[in-house]
Amino acid sequence: MSRVYNFSAGPAVLPEEVLKEAADEMLDYQGTGMSVMEMSHRSKAYDDIIKTAEKDLRELMNIPDNYKVLFLQGGASQQFAMIPMNLMKNKVADYIVTGQWAKKAWQEASKYGKANKIASSEDKTFSYIPDCSDLPISEDADYVYICENNTIYGTKFKELPNTKGKTLVADISSCFLSEPIDVTKYGIIYGGVQKNVGPAGVVIVIIREDLITEDVLPGTPTMLKYKTHADADSLYNTPPAYGIYICGKVFKWLKKIGGLETMKKLNEEKAKILYDFLDSSKLFKGTVEPKDRSLMNVPFVTGSDELDAKFVAEAAKAGFVNLKGHRTVGGMRASIYNAMPKAGVEKLVEFMKKFEEENQ
């Protein structure tokens, strides 16, 4: 067996320990004589799995009792519709557009009401986070929407926008559990887990209870009402059972290493190694405003498409895979999520130094 250093933006690297545990339990989960994949989601064994996962997540993120945790399907993209369908009582929402995912969410919301783009960084290819301290928040906005970490462009909100009292909704798909956050500042936090938490197929929604109502847009399908899933503790229908089980293991892994404070320190250390190199390199350079740099997704370029392609190819041969940038930006992107070991980043930088020397 040989494992690569996988810098994919998602689905992405998971802790090896978690994968090994899952392998050990594949045929016989804790004496049940079956795999979690084969198990009824109404069984006692599965009830323990999903309840423990929720409890551990609540502990890790310090989620207050007046928030529900929902394990849903449909990916982060389904939330682009579910949020307006459930929250647009006045049919008005304000969107801060800092990348493709925020833009898609804004476009989707426009189908259901007036979705105002109140700020954007598209003028500079989304390479920065706009000043959000005094935006023209709409009087009757049902919520203000952000994508907190922009996976494709490698920017992150270091400070939340001033929503002037309106409910904040945040897509945290690519910074989920990468550092502590204050849940009370948000109405809804959600993320597809395949970036930093688990296998594709699960989206976790953390939602303040007062936002869960029957008062949704007419025609909202049962499956797209938060209330349906909240009332049934995420077991209205068959949940993405195996995926939730793996997420639960990742939560345990995070608790074991010391929780989100420790994870943040480790992530800062890893990102610093890469950013420091980019700042000193004669060949490679980072593409975003330094103050807005993400700890998770690090895009960089050489300035030559040809050299970029050569770098990606040679890196892959050396065991550093999925470094090609998003098709809309080009260049390279190293996603260095929670489960990427520090050694992976150190070795990548060594490789980049060598490549730089050979290609001057």
Ligand SMILES: *Cc1c(COP(=O)(O)O)cnc(C)c1O
């Ligand atoms: C990947 C990603 C999405 C889309 O996720 P899907 O689960 O594929 O729908 C949305 N938002 C962000 C920030 C992402 O990184």
